[in-house]
Amino acid sequence: MAKLGKGLKVEVKSTIEKTYRVKSVWKTLQGEGLFAGRPAIFVRMVGCNLWSGYENTRERDAIRTGANCPMWCDTDFTKEGSKNYSAFELAQEMRGEGGDINFCVITGGEPLLHIDAQLVEALHQANFFIAIETNGTVSLQESCWDEERAKLLTPDWIVCSPKLPQEQLTLEYFDELKLVLPDYHPENYNEFTQRQRQNDVQSRKLPLLWLQPEDGNRLQLATQLSINYALENPDWRVSVQTHKILNVE
Structure with a gap:
């Protein structure tokens, strides 16, 4: 409250602008999925709800969340070296980094802990097509609901790579599904698909269901499992991490 002479008061609303904690922004090629090979601006958000990102918490977080990914995730989404925007x-940082590139991928960590209607609108105004993983x-309703206009403002393309059982997934829809083998099997996500x-695509309905071999000491096993399953279940495809083959970040 601020005083206006003779004890009169007026309520002053906060003008603090929301910021988003970002680990890095860089220009590269999309390495996976339908858009593999497409020039893109990547934005890595800080933080995940399944793993802290620190080596000494892998086992603890795997037990706490029930997810296997803390044991093998190799992504750096910790707060060190990050910046608030x-x-x-x-949007300006992305445009400055990417020039004429209008395709962006927002990842993490877990990007929907950060993405909201305000950010979606700002990136659309900057002419970006927004993909996320x-x-x-x-849920999109939780993260991207615009209270002022009473509607959802969501990313344009959603890739889901679940790390928990399907009954614990709240995401309302996705465009591509990526399961990391050997820990996450298609048989356990029949309803979620x-x-x-x-x-x-070319006047056909195209299921974009991917089997991603885990890139670690189980790579050979995971690759063979993925190939075998796809050959027996042709709606599924084997995902190849082309950015690693091309040696781009």
Whole structure:
């Protein structure tokens, strides 16, 4: 409250602008999925709800969350070296980094812990097509609801790579599904696959269901499992991490 002479008061609303904690922004090629090989601006958000990102918490977080990914995740999404941006500042940073590139991928960690209607709108105003990769544990209604206009403002393309059982996934829909083998098997996500938005490609309905071999000491086993399953179940495809083959970040 601020005083206006003779004890009169007026309520002063906070003008603090929301910021988004970002680990890094860089120009590269999308390495996986339908858009593999496409020039992109990547934005890595800080933080995940399944693993802290620190080596000494892998086993603890795997037990705490029930997810296997803390034991093998190799992504650095910790707060060290990160920076806060407003929605406008982040859009400007991305445009400055990417030039004429209009395709962006927001990842993490878990990007839906950060993404909201305000950020989606700012990136759309900057002419970006927004793709994200999420673990499916945060709903779009929760993260991207625009209270002022009473509607959802969501990313344009959603890749879900679940790390928990399907009954714990709250994501309402996805465009591509990526299961990391050997820990996450298609048989355990039969109901969740029904949440896929169907996409018309060459006048056909194309299921974008991917089997991603875990890139670690189980790579050979995971690759063979993926190949075998895809050959027996042709709606599924084997995902190849082309960015690693091309040696780009």
